[in-house]
Amino acid sequence: MSAAAGHTPSPSSGPATGATPDTAPGATPDTAPGPAADTGPTLAHHLATAEVLVCCGSGGVGKTTSAAALGLEACRLGRRAVVVTIDPAKRLADALGVPGGLGNDPVQLQVPGDGQLWAPMLDTATTFDGLVRANAADAEQAERILANGFYRNVAGSLSGTQEYMAAERLHALHNDPRFDLVIVDTPPTRNALDFLDAPGTIAKFIDHPLFKLLMMPTRRGMKVLNLAAQPLLRTIGRVVGGDVLADAVAFFQAFAGMETGFRRRADEVTALLSSDVTRFVLVASPRADTIEEACYFASRLAASRLEVGAVVVNRCTPTFGPPPARRPRAAARAALYDNLLELRTNAGVEREQAAALLQATGVPAGTHTTWVPTLPGDVHTLDALATIRGLLFD
Amino acid sequence: MLVVELDGKPTLGRLLPGVAVQQLSASAALAEYLDTHGLSRVTRRLASRGIIDVVATASPGIDDIVVLGKIKQLERSGLYDLVVVDGPAAGHAITFLLAAKSLLSSVRGGPIHTQATDVAEMLADPTRCQVVLVTLPEATPVNEAVETAYALEERVGVHLAPVVVNAVDSGPGLPADEAPEGSPMRLAAEFRNARRAVHETECIRLGDELALPQLVLPIVAGSQLTAESIDALADEWAPR
Numbered sequence: 001m002s003a004a005a006g007h008t009p010s011p012s013s014g015p016a017t018g019a020t021p022d023t024a025p026g027a028t029p030d031t032a033p034g035p036a037a038d039t040g041p042t043l044a045h046h047l048a049t050a051e052v053l054v055c056c057g058s059g060g061v062g063k064t065t066s067a068a069a070l071g072l073e074a075c076r077l078g079r080r081a082v083v084v085t086i087d088p089a090k091r092l093a094d095a096l097g098v099p100g101g102l103g104n105d106p107v108q109l110q111v112p113g114d115g116q117l118w119a120p121m122l123d124t125a126t127t128f129d130g131l132v133r134a135n136a137a138d139a140e141q142a143e144r145i146l147a148n149g150f151y152r153n154v155a156g157s158l159s160g161t162q163e164y165m166a167a168e169r170l171h172a173l174h175n176d177p178r179f180d181l182v183i184v185d186t187p188p189t190r191n192a193l194d195f196l197d198a199p200g201t202i203a204k205f206i207d208h209p210l211f212k213l214l215m216m217p218t219r220r221g222m223k224v225l226n227l228a229a230q231p232l233l234r235t236i237g238r239v240v241g242g243d244v245l246a247d248a249v250a251f252f253q254a255f256a257g258m259e260t261g262f263r264r265r266a267d268e269v270t271a272l273l274s275s276d277v278t279r280f281v282l283v284a285s286p287r288a289d290t291i292e293e294a295c296y297f298a299s300r301l302a303a304s305r306l307e308v309g310a311v312v313v314n315r316c317t318p319t320f321g322p323p324p325a326r327r328p329r330a331a332a333r334a335a336l337y338d339n340l341l342e343l344r345t346n347a348g349v350e351r352e353q354a355a356a357l358l359q360a361t362g363v364p365a366g367t368h369t370t371w372v373p374t375l376p377g378d379v380h381t382l383d384a385l386a387t388i389r390g391l392l393f394d
Numbered sequence: 395m396l397v398v399e400l401d402g403k404p405t406l407g408r409l410l411p412g413v414a415v416q417q418l419s420a421s422a423a424l425a426e427y428l429d430t431h432g433l434s435r436v437t438r439r440l441a442s443r444g445i446i447d448v449v450a451t452a453s454p455g456i457d458d459i460v461v462l463g464k465i466k467q468l469e470r471s472g473l474y475d476l477v478v479v480d481g482p483a484a485g486h487a488i489t490f491l492l493a494a495k496s497l498l499s500s501v502r503g504g505p506i507h508t509q510a511t512d513v514a515e516m517l518a519d520p521t522r523c524q525v526v527l528v529t530l531p532e533a534t535p536v537n538e539a540v541e542t543a544y545a546l547e548e549r550v551g552v553h554l555a556p557v558v559v560n561a562v563d564s565g566p567g568l569p570a571d572e573a574p575e576g577s578p579m580r581l582a583a584e585f586r587n588a589r590r591a592v593h594e595t596e597c598i599r600l601g602d603e604l605a606l607p608q609l610v611l612p613i614v615a616g617s618q619l620t621a622e623s624i625d626a627l628a629d630e631w632a633p634r
């Protein structure tokens with residue numbers, strides 16, 4: 001996807017110049033009164049006290065946008081924050097004013113505040129390669145794995161790997177003395193839960209019976225010699241065609257000895273995710289499917305006794321104050337009146353339905369919810385991000 | 395006709411009362427495939443412990459090909475005039491539809507090869523199969539739709555049907571300056587005009603960058619679609 005961002009002319013490339021539709025007057029509409037009392041800790045409280053903030057939610061709801069806006073607020077508060085983003089369109093990098101986009105190493109961004117804001121872009125394959133190098137007994141073992149076809153499939157395309165690497169990256173950045181807050185923008189997944197299950201991804205392979213079968217203690221230096229003789233492998237080969245498993249077998253063999261390191265690391269990542277310095281920010285839109293996903297996620301967090309931080313319902317229909325007492329007679333003004341009323345009605349219905357959905361499932365009663373209206377334009381300039389920050393915190 | 399839902403939570407049954415809806419899941423389809431091809435004893439022992447994952451990872455696209463194979467089977471069954479598949483999101487759609495071609499070059503012979511040949515044939519024949527891209531009138535989705543369209547045409551060679559632009563807010567410009575600056579009526583009109591301008595600009599850009607007819611669906615207010623709102627949306631396209 002990233003290559004495409006380059007060839008599509010986009011008004012957002014480069015630094016923001018002057019007024020854009022994103023920040024047109026009226027971009028900060030009033031918000032309708034919420035039906036539920038949010039007694040829990042606010043987003044601002046979490047931002048001030050957490051060491052790790054994870055933004056999760058369905059595709060397109062505004063995770064990347066929220067993560068960036070949280071970063072702006074953190075910097076304003078004087079924290080040394082790093083936002084790990086997974087934004088395939090690179091629009092965020094544009095908005096944050098990073099020429100040439102973000103790389104795997106964090107760069108410091110020029111944003112207002114006493115603190116610092118840093119941002120790397122998550123590069124799944126590079127992160128995974130680094131993990132292999134760190135755990136390999138020697139360079140030779142690392143190279144054998146990195147060159148293996150099965151490994152490349154795992155690192156490049158296996159569902160769950162991107163989530164796992166995001167978790168791995170957050171762990172590394174949490175231990176990095178340059179930062180005191182790590183904000184994570186999770187990948188667009190069909191299922192937000194993949195992120196929680198992420199550290200299990202590699203365990204799934206190293207606990208695999210095939211791995212155990214191949215790693216059966218044999219005489220020193222001698223692994224399973226006659227692979228073709230394994231009836232299981234023979235049958236699979238016959239069914240799926242050719243020797244598709246040859247690379248897998250080679251991978252499992254090359255991996256021998258590294259599983260302890262990998263498993264320990266996965267355990268550390270899980271421990272960090274479940275410690276109380278980590279808070280989850282559930283991002284949704286007022287649409288039912290995104291709220292249901294957030295609720296399901298919340299119930300999973302609760303089941304694992306994890307901290308459900310706060311909820312952000314983004315892209316709500318904005319309201320703009322009460323309509324005049326009566327509908328104007330003149331056609332032109334009547335059209336304006338009708339429009340105001342239509343938006344107000346839509347916003348009310350949407351808000352009521354969304355709040356009912358939030359209460360009906362999963363999300364613990366009293367969890368603080370912030371309602372963010374849709375802006376007139378896309379959020380891909382620093383100004384527009386600052387507006388979102390204001391809507392979240394001011 | 396038949397509607398096929400891939401993976402995920404079933405939602406279409408509720409929205410389409412009276413229409414046949416079938417769920418297909420990649421892992422279930424692959425398990426079934428291995429089962430019917432002589433791995434039953436093995437899978438029964440190992441399925442729950444991830445042999446399916448290893449096979450799918452060792453041979454990327456194999457799970458996609460068994461799903462596409464099932465769809466081809468439904469298409470060939472003669473039971474339906476039309477099979478509508480609710481496909482994967484843009485990013486995965488290309489890999490999904492490319493699975494046949496990739497496997498044809500990596501796997502020689504065997505049942506998977508046969509399966510991939512049949513699927514590739516179906517995908518290449520516009521009288522049997524066409525792809526309907528669906529997008530939103532916003533910058534990122536439009537960029538993605540354009541990229542996906544080119545990738546599908548060039549790399550998969552599948553025929554593209556008209557593109558659907560969903561949730562479009564259209565209407566005449568509102569005379570915002572008829573109301574005093576900063577008044578609720580003025581702000582609401584300015585907001586609405588700005589959103590409509592974005593939608594219009596993006597529809598035009600989509601037309602410029604992608605030479606396909608567009609089918610537009612209006613935005614539906616509220617949190618949840620119902621069977622009634624789906625009916626109303628369908629009427630938008632009904633011949634008048």
Ligand SMILES: Nc1ncnc2c1ncn2[C@@H]1O[C@H](COP(=O)(O)OP(=O)(O)OP(=O)(O)O)[C@@H](O)[C@H]1O
Pocket residue numbers: 057058059060061062063064065066086087187188189314315316372373374375376377378379380388532533534
């Ligand atoms: N409050 C808002 N008003 C208007 N546009 C918004 C708002 N929030 C987000 N957007 C826009 O919606 C689009 C999706 O937002 P974003 O990329 O943050 O979502 P995401 O959840 O990270 O998506 P993905 O799942 O694809 O990573 C972007 O183009 C963004 O500019």
Ligand SMILES: [Mg+2]
Pocket residue numbers: 063064065086087088185186187188
């Ligand atoms: Mg994102």
